Amino acid sequence: MANVMTARNLRLYYGKHEALHGIDLDFPKQKITALIGPSGSGKSTFLRCMNRMNDLVAGVTITGSLKLDNKDIYSPKTDVVDLRKRVGMVFQQPNPFPFSVFDNVAFGLRLAGIKDRALIQERVETSLKQAAVWDEVKDKLNENALAFSGGQQQRICIARVLAVQPEIILMDEPTSALDPVSAGKIEDLLLSIQDKFTIAIVTHNMQQASRISDQTAFFLDGKLVEVGSTKQLFMAPQKEETSDYLNGKFG
Amino acid sequence: MNAKIIDKIATAIISLLVGVVVLILVALIGYILFTGLPHVSWHFLTSPSQAFLSGGGIGDQLFNSFYLLILTLLISFPIALGAGIYLFEYAPKNWVTNTIRVAIEVLSSLPSVVVGLFGFLLFVVEFQLGFSILSGAIALTFFNLPLLTRSIETSLSSVPKLQREAGLALGFSRWQTVLGVIFPEALPGILTAIILSAGRIFGEAAALIYTAGQSAPVLNFANWNPFSPTSPLNFMRPAETLAVHIWKINSEGIMPDASAVSAGASAVLILAVLIFNVSARWLGNRIYRKVTASK
Numbered sequence: 001m002a003n004v005m006t007a008r009n010l011r012l013y014y015g016k017h018e019a020l021h022g023i024d025l026d027f028p029k030q031k032i033t034a035l036i037g038p039s040g041s042g043k044s045t046f047l048r049c050m051n052r053m054n055d056l057v058a059g060v061t062i063t064g065s066l067k068l069d070n071k072d073i074y075s076p077k078t079d080v081v082d083l084r085k086r087v088g089m090v091f092q093q094p095n096p097f098p099f100s101v102f103d104n105v106a107f108g109l110r111l112a113g114i115k116d117r118a119l120i121q122e123r124v125e126t127s128l129k130q131a132a133v134w135d136e137v138k139d140k141l142n143e144n145a146l147a148f149s150g151g152q153q154q155r156i157c158i159a160r161v162l163a164v165q166p167e168i169i170l171m172d173e174p175t176s177a178l179d180p181v182s183a184g185k186i187e188d189l190l191l192s193i194q195d196k197f198t199i200a201i202v203t204h205n206m207q208q209a210s211r212i213s214d215q216t217a218f219f220l221d222g223k224l225v226e227v228g229s230t231k232q233l234f235m236a237p238q239k240e241e242t243s244d245y246l247n248g249k250f251g
Numbered sequence: 252m253n254a255k256i257i258d259k260i261a262t263a264i265i266s267l268l269v270g271v272v273v274l275i276l277v278a279l280i281g282y283i284l285f286t287g288l289p290h291v292s293w294h295f296l297t298s299p300s301q302a303f304l305s306g307g308g309i310g311d312q313l314f315n316s317f318y319l320l321i322l323t324l325l326i327s328f329p330i331a332l333g334a335g336i337y338l339f340e341y342a343p344k345n346w347v348t349n350t351i352r353v354a355i356e357v358l359s360s361l362p363s364v365v366v367g368l369f370g371f372l373l374f375v376v377e378f379q380l381g382f383s384i385l386s387g388a389i390a391l392t393f394f395n396l397p398l399l400t401r402s403i404e405t406s407l408s409s410v411p412k413l414q415r416e417a418g419l420a421l422g423f424s425r426w427q428t429v430l431g432v433i434f435p436e437a438l439p440g441i442l443t444a445i446i447l448s449a450g451r452i453f454g455e456a457a458a459l460i461y462t463a464g465q466s467a468p469v470l471n472f473a474n475w476n477p478f479s480p481t482s483p484l485n486f487m488r489p490a491e492t493l494a495v496h497i498w499k500i501n502s503e504g505i506m507p508d509a510s511a512v513s514a515g516a517s518a519v520l521i522l523a524v525l526i527f528n529v530s531a532r533w534l535g536n537r538i539y540r541k542v543t544a545s546k
Contacts, residue, residue: 051420058344085422095413098436107431108421157417164421 002029004168004198005050010064012045012054019045022064023224025217027168032190032199034209034230037219038250043202046219047170050200051087052080068168085112088166092173094153096145096160101128101137104145104156108164123163131159132189151182158189162197171201175208187212206246210234218242280521287518290511296519299469300496305508309516311470314483315384315490316523319463320452322388322486327395328445334396335403340429359397363458366394371461382489387463394458399448406440407433435539442535449531450524456494464489465499493520 003026012020020042027033035043048054049066052073065072073083096104105124114120124141128134133155137148145156154174161169171190175183183205190199190212203209209216210230217227218241226233226242237243244250294308301307342348370390380386410433418428434441470483477484491499493516500506500513 053416053420056416056419081422081424083422084420088422089416089420091413091416091420093413095411095417097414097417097432108423111423111427111431160421 003027004029004069005200006065006067007046007049008065008067010046010049010062010066012042012049013061013063014057015059019222020049021222025224025227027198027200028215029198030195031214032194032201032212033215033217034213035200035202035217035219036204036206036209036245037225038245039204040221041219042222043217043219044172045222047172047200047202050168050170051084051089052078053089055080085164086166087168087170088161088164089170090154090158090161090172090174093177094150094157096153096156098144098146100142101145101148101156102141105160105163108160112164124159127159127163128156130162130189130193131155132185132192133159149182151178151185154178154182154186155189158186162193166197168198168200171199173202173204176204183208206234218245220245283514283517283521287514287516290515291518295515300512301506303506305506307506307508307512309493309496309512309519311483312491312493312496312516313519313523314470314472315463316453316492316494316520318483318486319384319387319391319459319490319492320449322384323391323395323452324445324449326388327392327399327448330392331396331399331403332441334400335407336429338400339404339407340425340433355397355400358393359401361394363394363455366390367458367461369393370458375462381487382462382464382466384463384486384488384490387459387490387492388486390458390462391452391455394455395448395452398451399444402444402447403437403441406437406444409440410436439535439539442531442538446528446531446535449527453524453527454494454520456492456498459492459495460498463492463495465491465495493523 005027007023007025010020010023010025011018023042023046025033025046035047037043045054049062050073054060054062062074066074068083068086072078097107099107102124105127106120109120109123114123125134128137133152136152137156140148145153148156154177158169158174175186178186187208190201193199201209201213213230215227216230216233218225218233218237218239220241226237226239228238233242234246237246296308296313297310298306298308299311300309338348338351342351367390370386370393374380374386374389375382380389414432414436415428418432419425423431466489468481468488471481472483474482475484476482477486479485480488482488497513497516497520500509500516504513506512
């Protein structure tokens with residue numbers, strides 16, 4: 001199976017403090033990889049390396065390699081803007097732009113230089129359908145996205161990412177600010193789009209990881225303790241820490 | 252004493268203080284409008300002023316004030332916007348930018364008389380711009396720039412960090428994020444900043460006395476050639492503004508109806524600032540609603 005993204009000996013420092021201690025992790029194409037672990041274990045930090053969001057934090061240095069289609073994304077030749085078009089991101093808090101629903105989704109397309117109105121219209125509709133929010137917003141496309149519920153806002157944000165057709169979608173605890181019903185809808189939509197996208201999702205919710213992911217990686221104290229198929233990791237963890245965490249002994 | 256009583260006392264004190272502030276404002280504005288408005292007529296608003304006779308108006312001064320305001324904003328807003336965006340979005344946090352910030356703070360606390368004298372020495376005398384609208388506009392830009400930059404920076408910083416990340420994570424460049432996401436969201440704040448500074452410019456006298464001058468050559472409103480000395484559009488001519496006019500009448504006015512003209516002019520000044528504020532706010536809300544599709 002082809003790996004879209006591969007990390008080798010990835011280390012991240014805040015100033016002199018090493019926060020990620022040499023992570024080796026592969027993301028197989030069109031699979032969902034769940035990153036689990038207690039707070040402060042480095043899973044979100046790792047996720048934010050994958051689209052170079054950590055560049056925005058002052059004093060961060062990163063060593064090792066992180067390759068997208070065999071090209072190191074931290075090489076000086078990488079165009080970060082282009083990278084982030086290929087690697088989209090959904091955040092913990094729904095953060096739609098303060099525009100209409102339509103403009104939220106269309107904005108990225110317009111900036112990408114698409115002028116054809118019919119095409120934009122079609123893409124917006126497809127993306128909102130993929131994000132399983134179309135039926136709820138189709139009559140209110142011109143209303144401000146912030147006027148919708150948190151769950152709907154989050155799905156609009158997902159549609160916004162889908163519209164620019166990235167290869168990888170990073171999700172940083174996308175359902176932790178939502179109620180269980182909204183969270184369930186997002187899980188369903190992830191399962192329905194996984195044949196088109198590669199997804200990496202950080203989650204605190206172990207049931208969520210076991211329900212939707214194909215592969216699970218367990219982080220602890222900035223180290224990758226164990227990675228394997230979700231079934232294997234949950235049923236028969238190899239490491240004691242993994243088993244302790246899954247059984248709720250800490251974290 | 253229990254928390255409930257303390258809370259009540261605190262609420263009472265705060266309400267009282269607010270009441271005092273409101274009372275002072277209402278009394279002040281009320282007095283100015285009450286004494287001034289009876290003198291305001293169409294003739295008063297449109298006719299030129301008189302130096303020795305009664306019955307003079309404030310037409311030219313009113314026009315000068317607006318013209319100077321527009322000119323000053325045309326110069327200072329683009330600079331302040333650029334500086335504000337740079338300081339907030341691009342500038343690294345180091346000693347250079349810290350120095351710039353401190354310099355802005357210091358500049359913003361300069362008394363306007365000092366700005367006026369500086370403008371007089373540099374623009375009027377050294378650059379030989381003479382007493383002119385242009386000198387006045389540049390001096391007012393110096394006076395206005397620090398506060399405008401500061402408040403634009405503040406309104407940019409009130410946009411949540413998440414919006415910035417959302418834009419960047421979607422593969423927008425920094426400039427696209429600033430222009431497409433941050434700017435529309437900061438727009439109401441930026442407009443408020445412009446309005447506040449416009450009020451300050453409109454009411455400013457001290458900085459203009461030495462730069463735009465205290466004389467108002469009679470303007471010919473049929474003459475729109477900007478190079479003619481009697482044209483209202485000529486910005487190399489000296490121009491007494493409304494605020495300067497009020498100051499001048501009160502310090503050395505010898506027309507028989509000086510106090511009436513002064514009261515009327517003050518009322519017009521306050522009304523103009525008020526109307527300007529209200530309409531700019533209305534416009535800002537409209538633009539914001541249009542951009543954001545909110546209700």
